[in-house]
Amino acid sequence: MCTKVNKSLLNYPVSDGMPAMIDHYVEAIHTALDTRIPLHICGSGTKRFYGNAVHDGSKVLDMTGYHGIVDYEPTELVMTARAGTPLVELESVLEQHGQMLAFEPPYFGPTATLGGCVAAGLSGPRRAASGAVRDFVLGVRMLDGKGRDLSFGGRVMKNVAGYDVARLMVGSLGTLGILLEISVKVLPRPIHEVTLKMAMDDVTAIKRMNEWAGKPLPISATCHVGDELFVRLSGAESAIRAAWQTLGGDEEQDGDAFWRSIRDHTHDFFQSAYPMWRLSIQSTMPPVRLTGKQMIEWNGGLRWLVSDSAENVSMIRAAAEHAHGHATLFRSGGASAPAFHPLASNMMKIHHSLKEKFDPERILNPGRLYSDL
């Protein structure tokens, strides 16, 4: 059974581009409901390592066929694209107009899609300065677990009509719906960027990064790795010159390559067969003392840990909680633990209730976020 696409005249103009594809996805949902075989929603698979495995026996639903930019008006600062559109395609079009996705999305592979980016909800080095992917999502069109074609949010900067379902979808890893189209706010690329590096230990770096973030400085990214602190300045040349004088340090010649290697985990630090943890904590916390090696981003708010053991899961989670945050087992490296930090029981209850509303038969990516969602 197929449901025709509802052509909305209203809050979210629907492109006529690919009704056959939508029919196909709706049909897949109805089949899943009939056969009780859940769907494993997939973009290009660059982030398949992230999160828990979707329950065994699920059927892959390939979203890469639903691609293309639906609407882009540079002076509106809004781009709407289909979920299967490769990020590289979006970013190249944006670049032609001097704009960018300001949350600096990690790719983890050249074919990464917008849908995967939003579903995973991961943001790159610019996050602490500019905001996360959830801060830039303005609207979504999606299919819920009953195959209903729904649009939330919109294509304008300010919109408080209805609950913010568009942002709720960010990071939900496909467990609440199949993303079809996403509208994002885009921003101008900085006129100028300089990356500075300076020798510094981790304790001092955390202190400095937090102090600097409290001053009107054009810092767009920070990273402490080894015994060096890297700081990226973005903006007008005058502002960068002034900030460089304040901060000191030497210029890192290929700054772009450095930040790409941090963003996509191609930097040497990440090359390891051991479990890799992502600790998102309060930025001012002193170095979290755990065995293994660490990298610090986001003014201290993000700590990457390459652990030297697959056995210390509960210790790592306790340390993250102690530092007012949470720990994600980002790459399992042989550790067998749920990817995401356990939730308080009353929070889990709300998660279950929401899942029940969006996907009552649990046919969408079951288990990917939490085993019983």
Added chain:
Amino acid sequence: MSPQELITQLRSFLPPEAVLHETEDLKPYECDGLSAYRQLPMIVALPHTEEHIVKVLQLCYATNTPVVARGAGTGLSGGALPHAQGILLSLAKLNQIIAVDPLARTARVQPGVRNLAISEAAASHGLYYAPDPSSQIACSVGGNVAENSGGVHCLKYGLTVHNILKLRVLTIEGEVLEIGGESLDSAGYDLLALMTGSEGMLGIVTEITVKLIPIPEKAQLVMATFDDVQKAGNAVANVIAAGIIPAGMEMMDKITIHAVEEFLHAGYDLEAEAILLCESDGGTGEVADEIERIFTIMQQSGATKIRSSQNEAERLSFWAGRKAAFPAAGRVSPDYYCMDGTIPRKQLAQVLQGIEQLSREYGLRCMNVFHAGDGNLHPLILYDANQPGELEKTEEFGGKILEMCIHAGGTITGEHGVGMEKINQMCTQFRSDELAMFHAIKSAFDPKELLNPGKAVPSLHRCAELGAMHVHQGQQKFAELPRF
């Protein structure tokens, strides 16, 4: 449970003065900033602590009593309109700034804290709280969270949802949820986003951790005059196309300029069809560069007069006219209705033309002020409620403006919220499946539908009466507050 029994129960844990039920005591709570809608609550409860609120909610849950949360009551969409059979839960007594952490750049505050009080408390550390709704001297942060409030600087600095880290929320059953955290993200679904702007329908916020950001070194303003609205609209697009995100960008149309000039004598050009204000902030050198570029763009976009503020006093005087638009409307007309649509900026000239045409059809004047940077349009329809039928005509006119915003690819509310006021237009903006999903989300948090029932999301078989901010003969609530 009878009202008297509820009062007795409430008095068992609240101080006597924190439970109001006499009509004269209830009267101040009968409306929020949208005074066209009035309703006396059954009881007003004024808890002092979170434990008090827990007990109020447990009582409401046990007795199926509706509960409507209220902050400072400055909202413009009737979101805090009381329920006749319900408890009006005022959070005004929870007004403490619990902690400011300058190094982590956060503040922990209770919901009744005034928006501006946070920036005042953070100022000595060189920090401030960015969202600045026009009522910021009075509006509460709890209310800001409920409405996802913006302000004139939100294109660059974001809305409430972009500037908070953590919420302590009580469910209708009185359970504490910790949503978000001291870190920049949290495990699980983004309930922080879901709660923000949920208009008191999902839970009661008892504590908010907000982000603080550094106070910019300098701010400077360019004021440009245009002989054509389209040219002014193009100038806005040209600024953005040049890669500039102004700290604020505001537009006024001719009728507004005249009303403001009559009121303020600010020296605005009365020949102008539109005036554009464009602000730059940041480091001193950076601002100087940007102001020069903005000046050039205004010239190239055909501005007839351009001035840039030469000092802080002049900057504030340029702003004064824009900020006086609402009071000016109240001066030139016995009543006005304020709409709150958002449109893609490129549709501005077309929408303004449409409004002008409707204005002629209805024989009612309409002033337009526009947060041009983010496309948020505030048409103020001028009318006289004492003329029979004029209010109804105005409501119809307003409804057509909102529908025009939707058709232009925009939304019925950019920052004031749906509340009671725009519940009818929700039926136009959303399809029934989407409205059904909103109801489902509410039921995930509040299955008995006791939290602010009947607001924000219309039932599928009912589209409530259209309304809008209604000001009659200066009887506006909080008439002294700036509105812009």
